[in-house]
Amino acid sequence: MDQQDAQQATISRITTGMPVIDVAGTEIGTVDLVQRGDPNAVTVQSPTADPGSSLDELIEATAVEEPDVPADLAARLLHTGYLKVSTESAGIGAVYVPADRIAAVADGRVSLTVDVADLPPEE
Template identity: 45%
Template sequence: MQPDVPNGPVLLDRIAPGMRVIDATGAEVGTVTAVRSGDPNAVVAQEPSDGDGVLAGKVPHTEEGDEPAVPADLAARLLRTGYLRLTGDRSGPDCYVEADQISEVTADAVRLAVPGTTLAVGTA
């Protein structure tokens, strides 16, 4: 079986909650708890890309608790491009995988193109 060509937004359609997530080093980094397709019309931030930035308090709410628990500018980018929310094996906040960080999807796992240490960590 040929691996998928990296194309995160298309691969999101093949991912379901409960799938294991394996990072670029081969380590299991968590389990998918939510999949969100991107909305190209979501708010887009220019600068800064980290922290509260220009979108503080302005990220659109779609459903209660639906937006990612990360700084506002990163949340807007995740909403625009699509993302996975993961719960790891350790206790602590959720992690978020940007759609373009997905390398391939197999029958039972999502493989990432990046190490797990580079994933966005939730604030709550």
């Protein structure tokens, strides 16, 4: 099993509502969304229509899409898989956990390899 397969096996054992523990052992929040990786994911598409009035529609359409992070990071998250974690820390509503930052899933909890401060916040 390669690393990508191992990450997908790990992420498939995670369910919404599970507590998430960062590398320091601090509970940072709970899982809101579990997204398995898609090696064929394409997130950035150039507009096909005239970018006049349709640009506002394009922005509006992408405003609610997950993950709500810059396009290059969104592409990586969709490719590898990620968790969206609701958190109270530092006044951030939610953070995204790339699949490769998940250390383990055990005892109904998700353990991470990084500190909450190293995770990208929801925009």
